[in-house]
Amino acid sequence: MSDRCDHVSVRTLLPEYVGGVLDAVTRLVVEDHLTQCPRCSQELATWRAVGQVLHNASHVEAPPAQVLVAVLERLAAEEGSKEGRAARTLVPLAPMRRWMPAYVWKVVREQARLVQASTWLASALVMALGWVVAASSQEVASAVLILQLVAPVVAAWGVSVMYGPETDPFLEVVLATPASPRLLLLARLTVVFSYDFVLALLATLGLTALGDGGGVWSLTQEWLGPMLFLSTLALVLAQRLGPSGAMSVALLLWGVRVGLAANGHIGLLDNHLALILASTWSTNALTVAGALVLLGVALVSLRPQPREQSGWRSVT
Amino acid sequence: MLRGATESCSTATEETDAEDVQLLCQLCAGDHDALATLYRRHAAGLLSYLRRFLDQPEIAEEVLQDTFLSAWRSARNFAGRSTVRVWLMGIARRQAMNRLRHDSVAPPLIPLEDEQVTTADDPAALVQAQLDREELTAAVRTLSSLHREVLGLLLVDQLSYAEIATVLDVPIGTVRSRVSNARHCLAAHLRAARSERDE
Numbered sequence: 001m002s003d004r005c006d007h008v009s010v011r012t013l014l015p016e017y018v019g020g021v022l023d024a025v026t027r028l029v030v031e032d033h034l035t036q037c038p039r040c041s042q043e044l045a046t047w048r049a050v051g052q053v054l055h056n057a058s059h060v061e062a063p064p065a066q067v068l069v070a071v072l073e074r075l076a077a078e079e080g081s082k083e084g085r086a087a088r089t090l091v092p093l094a095p096m097r098r099w100m101p102a103y104v105w106k107v108v109r110e111q112a113r114l115v116q117a118s119t120w121l122a123s124a125l126v127m128a129l130g131w132v133v134a135a136s137s138q139e140v141a142s143a144v145l146i147l148q149l150v151a152p153v154v155a156a157w158g159v160s161v162m163y164g165p166e167t168d169p170f171l172e173v174v175l176a177t178p179a180s181p182r183l184l185l186l187a188r189l190t191v192v193f194s195y196d197f198v199l200a201l202l203a204t205l206g207l208t209a210l211g212d213g214g215g216v217w218s219l220t221q222e223w224l225g226p227m228l229f230l231s232t233l234a235l236v237l238a239q240r241l242g243p244s245g246a247m248s249v250a251l252l253l254w255g256v257r258v259g260l261a262a263n264g265h266i267g268l269l270d271n272h273l274a275l276i277l278a279s280t281w282s283t284n285a286l287t288v289a290g291a292l293v294l295l296g297v298a299l300v301s302l303r304p305q306p307r308e309q310s311g312w313r314s315v316t
Numbered sequence: 317m318l319r320g321a322t323e324s325c326s327t328a329t330e331e332t333d334a335e336d337v338q339l340l341c342q343l344c345a346g347d348h349d350a351l352a353t354l355y356r357r358h359a360a361g362l363l364s365y366l367r368r369f370l371d372q373p374e375i376a377e378e379v380l381q382d383t384f385l386s387a388w389r390s391a392r393n394f395a396g397r398s399t400v401r402v403w404l405m406g407i408a409r410r411q412a413m414n415r416l417r418h419d420s421v422a423p424p425l426i427p428l429e430d431e432q433v434t435t436a437d438d439p440a441a442l443v444q445a446q447l448d449r450e451e452l453t454a455a456v457r458t459l460s461s462l463h464r465e466v467l468g469l470l471l472v473d474q475l476s477y478a479e480i481a482t483v484l485d486v487p488i489g490t491v492r493s494r495v496s497n498a499r500h501c502l503a504a505h506l507r508a509a510r511s512e513r514d515e
Contacts, residue, residue: 015467015495021476049449050502051471053456054464058367058472063359067377071355071384072348 018047111187131203151200151223156234158192160246225283232294336400343391369461383408405483455505463498
């Protein structure tokens with residue numbers, strides 16, 4: 001290395017030398033050069049002085065105790081709140097265990113706690129109202145039809161409002177946890193759909209107990225397929241149009257179905273729309289397959305959320 | 317304290333980091349005392365760092381709070397790719413940026429033209445025959461926040477270029493160019509101050 005080259009490369013290394021981050025060999029090279037080069041020694045003195053100025057300008061002797069107190073108070077407050085539970089309960093499991101049954105169950109349980117109380121209440125009220133109207137109906141066919149119409153719409157509404165910043169104030173907190181957003185979506189879908197399924201099943205049992213609609217399974221078949229299809233359709237639409245857009249489409253389908261049913265045309269019209277509606281409003285392989293496809297679309301199109309650790313880079 | 321590190325220092329750093337990692341494990345288990353210990357070990361350094369680019373001390377303390385809350389929540393995400401100290405500094409920087417964005421203050425640490433190394437020849441560089449502390453302090457003050465930050469991380473916090481790159485979330489080449497450009501700016505200010513004095 002020529003003197004000039006040595007001089008330039010050492011000068012470039014001086015900030016790191018002052019920072020104390022050079023390896024031992026490079027440090028010795030720099031120190032050797034400094035003993036022979038007054039110019040670099042002066043520059044070294046300047047760098048040290050710059051470091052001292054920066055140090056003096058911002059130095060904090062002891063950490064402020066009041067900040068720690070505030071942190072611990074905020075933690076205690078959060079841990080007693082819903083947001084705190086949402087943030088904490090999903091954290092303590094290692095990444096490799098994120099799809100283990102115990103972890104999935106934990107996520108599902110926590111998501112159940114985070115669904116808005118209004119969602120539970122409104123679903124139960126609408127289903128109860130549907131049941132009352134169905135039970136008071138004079139004709140068995142009308143009772144079955146009412147249940148067939150109400151159950152899918154209640155589930156579609158629950159699903160469309162369950163997952164989105166517009167309707168869930170805790171979503172941001174939940175998404176900041178290490179749990180996969182897809183797992184969170186599936187967990188919440190499971191919770192909401194199961195709840196609406198149980199409500200519809202209770203209504204079905206209630207109707208069969210009153211002697212309406214034949215057996216439990218045949219009556220369940222009347223609403224189960226449509227419920228699956230309409231819920232997953234609402235999920236996909238909610239991701240693109242928001243909860244109100246999703247519900248508008250679900251209600252439109254529902255309205256057309258009611259109109260056709262009221263005229264007794266289901267299955268009789270050659271009209272393609274009527275055929276599609278008839279097939280989506282019954283329990284068959286087509287509705288189940290359609291629901292699975294829609295669920296896949298919803299999961300695939302879920303955008304990854306930014307996370308605290310997204311800034312990680314590997315240190316070279 | 318600004319002298320170079322030695323092998324014994326790096327061994328001490330490794331031991332300190334092993335203790336910090338242990339504290340993070342305890343954080344994951346919900347141990348508030350571990351958080352308090354982590355705070356006592358790193359809060360002063362983090363606050364010094366934050367004060368270098370957050371003008372108001374009370375804002376810096378609020379960001380420090382957010383930093384430890386965030387560390388508490390994301391302790392499980394620590395993957396050991398850097399020391400805990402560097403990880404905390406990265407969190408502190410992101411929290412500070414969030415705060416500045418939230419307050420609608422133009423973030424002072426957005427890179428402008430400095431990503432390219434300044435190539436102007438400056439043979440005089442940082443050499444000053446007689447260092448005048450006031451002139452030097454004034455020259456440091458004229459540096460952009462971005463340059464002050466990178467010099468502070470290097471000269472005061474004694475982070476390597478790779479560690480600084482992790483904190484700033486930029487490539488290591490960007491760190492080198494920022495240091496080089498900060499040096500050119502300092503040299504230019506010192507030259508100007510000296511010629512003013514000589515006149």
